[in-house]
Amino acid sequence: MFEILKKTQFSEKVFEFRVHAPRMAKKAHAGQFLMVRIDETGERVPFTFANWNAEEGWIEFIFMVVGKTTQCLSELNEGDFIRDITGPLGQPTEVEGDSVAVIGGGVGLAIAYPVARMLCEQGKNVYVIMGARTKDLLILHEQFDALPLAGLFVTTDDGSMGEKGVVTLPLARLCETDSIDHAFCVGPVPMMKFSSLTCHEHNIPIIASLNPIMVDGTGMCGCCRVEVGGETKFACVDGPDFDASAVDWDDLAARQASYRGEEAVSTKRHEE
Ligand code: FES
Numbered sequence: 001m002f003e004i005l006k007k008t009q010f011s012e013k014v015f016e017f018r019v020h021a022p023r024m025a026k027k028a029h030a031g032q033f034l035m036v037r038i039d040e041t042g043e044r045v046p047f048t049f050a051n052w053n054a055e056e057g058w059i060e061f062i063f064m065v066v067g068k069t070t071q072c073l074s075e076l077n078e079g080d081f082i083r084d085i086t087g088p089l090g091q092p093t094e095v096e097g098d099s100v101a102v103i104g105g106g107v108g109l110a111i112a113y114p115v116a117r118m119l120c121e122q123g124k125n126v127y128v129i130m131g132a133r134t135k136d137l138l139i140l141h142e143q144f145d146a147l148p149l150a151g152l153f154v155t156t157d158d159g160s161m162g163e164k165g166v167v168t169l170p171l172a173r174l175c176e177t178d179s180i181d182h183a184f185c186v187g188p189v190p191m192m193k194f195s196s197l198t199c200h201e202h203n204i205p206i207i208a209s210l211n212p213i214m215v216d217g218t219g220m221c222g223c224c225r226v227e228v229g230g231e232t233k234f235a236c237v238d239g240p241d242f243d244a245s246a247v248d249w250d251d252l253a254a255r256q257a258s259y260r261g262e263e264a265v266s267t268k269r270h271e272e
Helices: 022-027 068-074 106-121 141-145 168-176 189-201 249-256 260-271
Strands: 002-009 014-020 033-037 044-053 058-064 084-089 099-105 125-132 151-156 182-186 206-209 225-228 231-234 241-243
Touching (some): 022 044, 022 058, 058 068, 058 106, 099 106, 099 189, 106 141, 106 206, 125 141, 125 168, 141 151, 225 241, 225 249
Parallel strands (some): 099 125, 099 182, 125 151, 182 206
Antiparallel strands (some): 002 014, 033 044
């Protein structure tokens, strides 16, 4: 059982939990993820480590309410317990180069943050591009702002904060001015797909942290299959990071939508 030490609400549907998990806190690396099961009959859902503290023995993860399980999770409070948390899982993030753009979209900013922090600690020039639909969905701005970044860019679809538009606008400028030699992206599939295309046009290698549906998170169920460079990979053990230019984005988008009908039914039942 894992106690919730702190609950933070970033927006109507985005929450952060700090959970007592000393063994996991000692082993976590940027880019790795954990699997959460709320109770004995619950499904297992993956979340990426947003933060951790080995000395104090806690980990943090951020999630958006998108269905029944995340709705149930959001209804838990400080002092409540989560039945199972398994991790760290997956391969830690590694990004080559001296000047790197870290692009995060929506709740993917929770994954981009520890990656940007790690790259700063490695002494690289780090440019962060934050993207969200609106200002209210733009999380962790203060935390990114506190990092020793070479540049911080914000875009929102509606222009309520930063530049009106999408993350590829500042990304293209960074590519055109030779400011970066590598990139990392995480967020919605279309955002990652078009970030990849933008980098590809300028011969900039880019890594994407993929977010397919997962069940066990340990390479046994095959649910997280992704097509990369014509090969089938399991995101939970081979990834979640892959060469973005080799990912079959349309296949990933289709697989992500596989259970949308069932998810809607389950959410409706929970609300009733
Ligand atoms: Fe089951 Fe990856 S989640 S194999």
